[in-house]
Structures are given as C-alpha cells and as structure tokens.
Amino acid sequence: MRICVIGTGYVGLVAGTCFAESGNNVICVDVDEAKIEGLRNGVIPIYEPGLKELVHRNSAEGRLSFTTDLAAAVKESLISFIAVGTPPGEDGSADLKHVLGVAREIGRHMEGFKIIVDKSTVPVGTADKVRQAVQGELDRRGVSLEFDVVSNPEFLKEGAAIDDFMKPDRVVIGADNVRTAEIMKELYSPFMRKTNRLIVMDIRSAEMTKYAANAMLATRISFMNQIANLCELMNADVSAVREGIGSDSRIGYDFLFPGVGYGGSCFPKDVKALIKTAEECGYDFLLLKSVEQVNERQKRLLPEKILGYFGNNGASRPLAGKTIAVWGLSFKPRTDDMREAPSIVIIERLLELGATVRAHDPEAVREARKFFGDRITYSSSNQYDILAEADALAIITEWNEYRNPDFERIRALLRQPVIFDGRNLYKPARMQEIGFEYFSLGRTPTGSVEK
Template structure:
C-alpha cells in the first residue's frame, strides 16, 4: 500500500518505519529540511531502541523514503497519516494549526480518492474540522474528489514504541465508512496475525478514547503518589500497599509505582486538553483538575526532602554550599525525551535553593544542555558526579541505576545519603550497607515474603 506520513517526530517516524517494515511503500514528509537530510543520511533525530536499525534497513530496501515535498507525496499515496505536533496553548487546549495546515495542503493537491488519518492526538471534533478544510480547498479548485477522514490514535510508549506498534494491545479506528474501515484493517493486518485487536468505532469516540486512556493512567499515577505520601505519615510501606491492591484484578499492578510525578509529551498535555474540552462543554472535570494539581505538587516532594535534611534555614538560599548528584534526566527510561520531565522542576528548584547540581543520564544529557546550559555539571559516567557530592538523588529509573556499586557510591559521597525518587532499592539492604536512605512512601521496615 502507498502511504504518506506527514511529520517525522516521534509518532510519525515510528509509524512510518513500522509500516515500511510490513511491506508498504512509505514516504515520510517534514518541513524541517535539516531533519529530512539527516534522515536520508541515517541520522535519527530521536532515541528509541531498535528504531535506527529499522530505518536503515527499510531505506536500503527502498520501502522508506524522506522528503519535504508534501504535494508530490500526497499525490503518490492512498493513505495519508497526519502526525504533526499539537502543542498545548496557554489555556491547555490543543493547537490544531499544524494539523489543519496539512489538511489544506492535501486539499490543494489531491487528484484522486484519499484517506486522511489523524494520528496526532487531537480533541474530539478535529476530524470534522479537517474534513471542512479539505472541502473548502476542493471548492476553491471547483473539484469533486472523494476522500475520507479517519481517527487512528497512537498508543506508543517511549522506550518500547517499536514493540507497541508491531505487537499492539489494540488499534483503534474511527470511521463511519465501511470501505475505509476495510482498507485500514488491511493496512494493520500484519500486526494482527496472532490476535485481532483492531477496534472500529465512530470517529468522535475514537478521538475521545486516546484522551480517556491517558487521563486514566495519569489518574492512577497521581492516586498512588498521594497514597505514598500518606504512607510516609502513617508509618506504612507503599510497596507493600501496591502489592496488596495490585493483586486485585480490577486494579492491576500497572502504573501504581509512586515517584516524583509523571511527565513526557502525552500525559500532561492530554490531561490539560481534556480538562479544556470539558470546559468548552460547560462541564467541570473536577477529578482531572485534581490529578494535574497532585502531579505538580509531587514534583516538589524530592526537593522538599533534600531541603529538610540538608538545608540551612538561616540562609536566604538554604542549600548554598551543597552539591546534589542527580541520576536520571529523561521523563522515563529508554528515551532522551525531557518534555515535562520531573527532573526539570527538581533541578530548577535545587538551583533556586542555592545547590550545585551534577547530573547523569544515559541518553538525555544533550537535551538537558538545551534546558540548563552551563548552570549544572554533566557527566557521561554515573559515578564521576558523586565525588564530593552531599547526596545522590535518583529521578529516573534507568536499569543502569538498579544494581550499582554501593561501596563505590559510599566512598565518593561526602556522606552516605540517597534520596530515591523511584524506590529502586530495599530500605533494609540500604540500612545494612550503611546508607541513610530516603525513598518515596516507605518507612524502612523489612518485609518478608510469606
């Protein structure tokens, strides 16, 4: 099948590459000439495990190509995926200008039946706006050309996007056209060989599904973070609580890990957008407003712990003279994405309190330099930043941090003090190793499996 992917960001590049891997002819389009030139030369603009190898192979075999010429790509393709950015506005609403600009360009250049697929996360009703814009352009040309608009939201997890696309939990197709539904089923058939997980529904329900899914997951995270904070005050261990409630099949274990709050390109943006959508319908989404507020407050928990333990309240900046080593900058492991990352709030607050910050991350240092510049110290070695630091703070749960050399850590820090924002270690083990260990929502008791 001939496919055009408009937008070579995270979603577009992964989708285009995986469609090419299943035998389709895919043209990826972007207005960024430098990015397209880089992709043509094998330079992948994002870090995602396994992506580079797939891009290179499909380019070599002629199934995947890159261009800035959207008009030609549209004319050559049956299915056109719109995967451009929908950044949040100041009021939290999704900005659709790039989506609608693409729709206009398609309307100006299409010469035969086309399927326009909204792959970007867009508010309910966006498909109607896309259809209206295309019709407007066709009327200007006095052209009568059939087309259809589909909602096909993405459910990719950064760090596991290839597997998520090739072996999806589900594929949601929003369309009111039976013929178009069959074409989309054919396109996704290679990913449904073991089990058919493709769900066809009306367009508005498909658009809502993506927001509802992310809002539910964000709610679980914020709920568990508040339970963790309560556990600390009540002398309970949140890890035991998680095991106790996660064993209930109605709840499950996923997204019940407490920490320093959620981040990334999806949860914060989608929660805000759904709240805004509700307001536009004269409905106050009280629950999601609380989810968002809890998440912002949770990003302050780690620095509050650090300041309480190390701060000198007689100083205007209580952490003046203190050095904090940070492990983890990306919003989650296996990505270099720092959009809405808790680390940004944590580091900025530490700096505001007068601390010196040294940071390590396996992939996100380059992105961090764009945010912090020379205001913090960076290292490609996770142990180098510990030398002379007053404490280690763990912000992102990279595998590299799960089983470190504790003796080495102890010898490098000024004092054996660890603030663990991701609960990577057993409090009992840390106590035995001679560390002062401050995790999230754990009282340090030893629990024995029964």
C-alpha cells in the first residue's frame, strides 16, 4: 500500500519505518526541514533501539522516503496517518492545532479517495473535527471527494517501540465504515500473524481507549508510590509488598515499581487532558486529579531526602558546597526523551537548594542540555567520571548499566559512601553489608536521616 505518515517524531518515524518493513511504500513528512534532511542522509533524530538499522535498510530498498512536501505525499498515498504532537494547552486540554492544521492541508491537496488516520493521541470527538476540517477545505475548493477518518491510537513504549509496533498487544481501529476497516486490517495483517489482536470499534471508543489505558497506568504508578511512602513510615518493605500483591492474577506484576514519579510525553499530558475532557462534560474526575497530585509530590521526594540527610541548616541555599552526582536523566531508560522527565524537577530543586550537580546519562545528554544548559555538567560516556569528590550519588533513571555497578569504585570516588536511589535498584541489606548509607523508596534506609 502507499502510505504517508505526517509527523516524523517518536511515533511517526517508528510507525512509518515498521510499515515500510512490512512491504508498504511509505513517505514520512515533517515540517522540520533539518530533521528531514538528516533522515535523508541516514541521521536518526531520536534514540530508539533498533530503529537506525530499519530506517537505513528500508530507505536503501526504496520503500521509505522523507519529505517536507505534504501535498505531494498526500496525493501519492491512499492512507495518510496524522502523527503530529498534541501537547497540553494552557488549560491542560490537548492542543489540536497541529492535528487540525494537517487535516486542512490534506483537504487542500487531496485528489481522490483518502483514508485519514488519527494516530496522535486525541480527545473523544477529534475525528469529527478532522472530518469537518477536511470537508471545509474541499468545500472551499468546490470539489466533491470521498474520504474516511479513522482513529488508530498508538500504544508503543519508547525504548521498546519497534518491538511494540511489530508485535503489538493489540491494535485498536475506530472506524465507521466497513470497507475502510477492512483496508486497515489488511495494513496491519503482517503484525498479526500468530493471533489476531486487532480490535475494531466505533471511533469515539477508540479515542477514549488510549486515554483510559494511560490513565490506568498512571494510576497504578501513583498508587504504588503512595504504598511505598507508607511502607517507609511503617518500616515495611515495598519490594516484599509488590511481590505479595503482584502474585494475585487480578493484579499482576507490571507497573508496580515505586519510583520518582511518572514523566514522558504521554502520561502527564494524557492524564491532564482526560481530566479536562471530563470537566467539559461537567464530570469531576476526582481519582485522576489525585493521581496527578501524588505524582507532583513524588517528584519532589528525592531532593527532600537529600536535604534531610545533609541537614537543613536554615540557610537560603542549604546544599551550597555539596556536589550531587546524578545517574540517569531521561524519563525512562532506553530513550533520550526528556519531556516531563522527573529529573527536571529533581535537578532544578537541587540547584535551588544550592547544590552543584553532575549528571550521567548514556543517551539523553543532548536533550538534557535544552533544559539545564551550562548549569550542570554532563557525561554520556563513563558513569564513574562524575563521582569523583561528589558528596552523594542520586539515581533517577534505571538504565541497565546502573543495576550492577562497581561499588568499590563508587566508594573510592565519592567523598562519603551515600546513595539516594529513586528506582530501588539495590538491596538495602547488601548495601549495609558493604558499608553504604543507602536511601531508597518504601524500604528502611541503611543510614542516619539527619547528619
């Protein structure tokens, strides 16, 4: 099939590349000329494991191309995916200016029957707005052309995006036309070879499914973070509790790790947008409001623990003179994405408290510079370099290389052996055995809380 994917970001580039990998002819479109020029020269704008090889192969074999010319791409394609960003507007609702802008462009340039697919995460009712935007342009041109609008929300996870796209848990198609639903089924059939996991439903339910999924996952995270905080106050061990509840098949083990709060380009904005959608219907989504509040509080926990350890001496910058080494900047491992990363809140707070911050991240340093500039120092190569003469190590993102580090080396480099772990990577008993003061989440610390 001939497809164009408009918006060549984390979702559009992965989707376009995977569709090309299954034999389709795909044109990826973006307004960002530098990004498109780079992609034409084999430069991948994001870090996503396995993506580079697939882009290179499919480009070389002529199935995948990149352009800024939306008009030509739409004319050549039966299906146009809209995969542009839907950032939160000032009031928290999803800002649809990019989606509707693209819809108008499609209406301006289409010449025959088109299937227009909303892949961006968009609130219930957006397909109707897209339809109106396209129809408005056709009316303006005085032409009568058929088109269908489909909702096909994306569920891939950054860091495992290729696998998620190629072997999805499910593909949701919201369509109001059987012929179009069949074409979408055919497009996705290469990814459904073992079992059919394609679910066809009405458009509004498909739009809601994406928000419900993300809101549910965010709720699990905030719930577990509160359980962890309570465990810590009561000298219970959240790791044991996690095992205890995860073994219940109704609960399961996924998404039960406490941490420094959820971040990324999806959970924070989708939770906000769903609260706003509810509000617009006159419904108070109390639960989600709490999920959000808990998350905001959780992001502040690690700096408070650090402050508690070094002692709040009442000075305006009580951590002045202290150097905190940070492992992990991206909002989760295996991505360079810094959008809404908890590291932003944590590091900003440490700086506000007067600390000097040195950070290591294997992939996110370039993105992190956009947030912190020269206010902190960075390393992307050696995770130990930043530890020399630092007063403590704080772990924010659970990259694999932090899971089993050389503790002797850490101890030799730090001024004192103290670790604040926002991801519970190590066992407190072992940390105590090897002489570290170790503060994690929902487990009894092995050090004294105030110096």
